[in-house]
Amino acid sequence: MREFDFAEPRSIEEASLLLAAHGDDARIIAGGSALMLAMRQRMLAPTCLISVAKLPRLHGIDFDPQKGLRIGAMSRHIDVARSELVKTHAPVLAQMASQVANPQVRNQGTIGGNLCYADPSTDPPGCLMALDASVVLGSTRGERVLSMEEFLVDYYTTAMELDEVLLEIRVPVQAPGTQGTYTRFLRTAAEHRPLVSVALVVQMEGQTCRQARLSVGASTPIPTRLRRAEDWLCGKAVNAELAAQVAGIVAEDIRPVSDLRGSSEFRREMVRTVTRRTVARLFGIDINEGVAA
Amino acid sequence: MSTHRIECQVNGESHSVEVASRRLLSDFLRDDLHLTGTKRGCETGTCGACSVLLDGEVIKSCLMLAVQAHGRSITTIEGLAAGEQLHPLQKNFMQCGGLQCGYCTPGFIMASCDLLKNTPQPSCEEVRHGLSGNLCRCTGYTQIVESVLHAAQEMHHGN
Numbered sequence: 512m513r514e515f516d517f518a519e520p521r522s523i524e525e526a527s528l529l530l531a532a533h534g535d536d537a538r539i540i541a542g543g544s545a546l547m548l549a550m551r552q553r554m555l556a557p558t559c560l561i562s563v564a565k566l567p568r569l570h571g572i573d574f575d576p577q578k579g580l581r582i583g584a585m586s587r588h589i590d591v592a593r594s595e596l597v598k599t600h601a602p603v604l605a606q607m608a609s610q611v612a613n614p615q616v617r618n619q620g621t622i623g624g625n626l627c628y629a630d631p632s633t634d635p636p637g638c639l640m641a642l643d644a645s646v647v648l649g650s651t652r653g654e655r656v657l658s659m660e661e662f663l664v665d666y667y668t669t670a671m672e673l674d675e676v677l678l679e680i681r682v683p684v685q686a687p688g689t690q691g692t693y694t695r696f697l698r699t700a701a702e703h704r705p706l707v708s709v710a711l712v713v714q715m716e717g718q719t720c721r722q723a724r725l726s727v728g729a730s731t732p733i734p735t736r737l738r739r740a741e742d743w744l745c746g747k748a749v750n751a752e753l754a755a756q757v758a759g760i761v762a763e764d765i766r767p768v769s770d771l772r773g774s775s776e777f778r779r780e781m782v783r784t785v786t787r788r789t790v791a792r793l794f795g796i797d798i799n800e801g802v803a804a
Numbered sequence: 805m806s807t808h809r810i811e812c813q814v815n816g817e818s819h820s821v822e823v824a825s826r827r828l829l830s831d832f833l834r835d836d837l838h839l840t841g842t843k844r845g846c847e848t849g850t851c852g853a854c855s856v857l858l859d860g861e862v863i864k865s866c867l868m869l870a871v872q873a874h875g876r877s878i879t880t881i882e883g884l885a886a887g888e889q890l891h892p893l894q895k896n897f898m899q900c901g902g903l904q905c906g907y908c909t910p911g912f913i914m915a916s917c918d919l920l921k922n923t924p925q926p927s928c929e930e931v932r933h934g935l936s937g938n939l940c941r942c943t944g945y946t947q948i949v950e951s952v953l954h955a956a957q958e959m960h961h962g963n
Binding site: 514515516518543544547551552560562589612614618619703 | 824867872934936
């Protein structure tokens, strides 16, 4: 690993000024698990690391009945997984966080670091997209709020300006009757990054779906909301046949990438399968009931 | 390149050491403190041989900088035994044959410590999930899982 300076600013302004001064030569370090890996493999060679660990605003998880959950960017995956507030107000997020990578990475990696790194093969962004979450960015110029879709731009690319710091993630209050589930498909049990993931958050009345947000992750450069499939789910009583139809629409609309871990065709078929299982599980239906596999 | 004075507890002992910013926690433990029980394996966050406890939680010390450990408490494999009295995990890894070459063992035992702290009586499946950040290329894992299950029994029944 190349040599670098390590700075620990005590305010967002100070961090922002440091980032502006160093430009592309600086990188923010949160937990460091992904960054260390990138630096050791010489994918990144910053001359200055700016730690955001000492910025109080980035810590803690709170809930406000109007604004919803506020998750400080330095919250580790394990903090999100174990938070009673998250488990109560966005249980699907806790479920997802408890499955990220492996125990060591969950104890070390942060949700903010994960989002800023914008690795396409990871769990949090897709789940947050299905929860209609947003992020708050701060700099000397003030703060701005971006939706997940605005924030995530492309493969390893976000909409953050050079001098901005991700402060917190906001998850809005979910309407009564809202339930969600998250499914990740691993190519082998030993892999830690999903080949395909599906996050589904719905508002249901009995078996009828009133509202749905469905996103597919780890298959496209950034997670994709599948609005045609969401619309198809809404207002209908969900059964095995409908689950298969929704899975078909998702498989048709998605434009999966091909990479070392899976071809586009393989991903598309796994997106179909994982979507069908996800819809079925959320609505408590037998997946094979009346449908040819 | 900056250097930093870090103060941390390692296996209950206080240290105040000047480290370069690029010093990895794994290198700090092995090369500066000579605690070579923590192994360097893949050094890319895959194998878990470098696992240690940071404030009681398992992390990979090859993915953390020493400067990030300032003010924290670290436990390595050397810190588990009480004098001559081995930790139940160490004892059961020996008794159940949870190792062959032994290189991955310190990492597995540290990950098991964290697992048993949060799940004192794990199922076989929970052990496998709890150890999913560690690789062993010799044993095929069966005896590692048995070692952890036996240790859990022993720790629970206090014998």
